[in-house]
Amino acid sequence: xxxxxxxxxxxxxxxxxxxxxxxxxxxxxxxxxxxxxxxxxxxxxxxxxxxxxxxxxxxxxxxxxxxxxxxxxxxxxxxxxxxxxxxxxxxxxxxxxxxxxxxxxxxxxxxxxxxxxxxxxxxxxxxxxxxxxxxxxxxxxxxxxxxxxxxxxx
Numbered sequence: 001x002x003x004x005x006x007x008x009x010x011x012x013x014x015x016x017x018x019x020x021x022x023x024x025x026x027x028x029x030x031x032x033x034x035x036x037x038x039x040x041x042x043x044x045x046x047x048x049x050x051x052x053x054x055x056x057x058x059x060x061x062x063x064x065x066x067x068x069x070x071x072x073x074x075x076x077x078x079x080x081x082x083x084x085x086x087x088x089x090x091x092x093x094x095x096x097x098x099x100x101x102x103x104x105x106x107x108x109x110x111x112x113x114x115x116x117x118x119x120x121x122x123x124x125x126x127x128x129x130x131x132x133x134x135x136x137x138x139x140x141x142x143x144x145x146x147x148x149x150x151x152x153x154x
Contacts, residue, residue, distance in 0.1 A: 027060060035063040035070075076101055091115040 018024070027037035041059030045052070076097035077089045084093070095116030098104045 028063065031060045031064065033060070033063050033067055035067045037063045040066075073097060073104065076104070092117050095119070 027041075028035065031037060037059045040063050041054070044050075044054050044059060044062070073094065074089070077093040080093040080096040080100075081087070081089050086093070091113050092115065095113045096119070098108050098111075098113070099119045
C-alpha cells in the first residue's frame with residue numbers, strides 16, 4: 001500500500017482508522033455524559049488555559065463537573081417550582097434554589113440572577129414580641145419601677 005501524498009509504502013502495522021461497519025462513539029457517550037466533551041476540549045485548547053498541554057481527560061472531568069452542577073441546580077429549582085405550584089422553572093425558582101442551598105450560595109455568592117428577586121427574610125428585631133416573653137419582661141420592669149419610686153420618696 002502506498003500513500004497517495006508521498007508515493008511511499010506505509011509501514012504501519014495494525015488498524016488504519018475505522019472499518020466500514022463500525023459506528024462513531026463520541027467521548028461524551030464513552031464517559032456517559034450529556035455535556036459535550038469534545039466542544040469543552042476545544043474551548044480549553046483554543047482558550048488561554050495552557051495551550052497544547054491539556055490532559056486527555058481534562059475535558060471529560062470538566063464536562064462531568066459542569067453536568068453535575070447543572071443537574072443539582074435544576075433539581076432544586078424544579079422543587080422550588082413545584083412548591084409554588086408551577087410547571088415551568090423561571091428565574092425566581094433558580095434564585096430560591098441557589099440562595100436556600102448553603103454550598104451553591106457560597107459558590108454563586110457574587111452572581112446576580114436577572115428577575116430573580118430577593119429571598120424573603122424578616123429580621124428578628126422587627127418581628128412582634130411573643131406574649132410569653134412580654135409577661136416575664138413586664139413583671140421584672142414593674143418591680144424595678146416600684147423600687148425606684150420608693151427610693152425617690154425617701
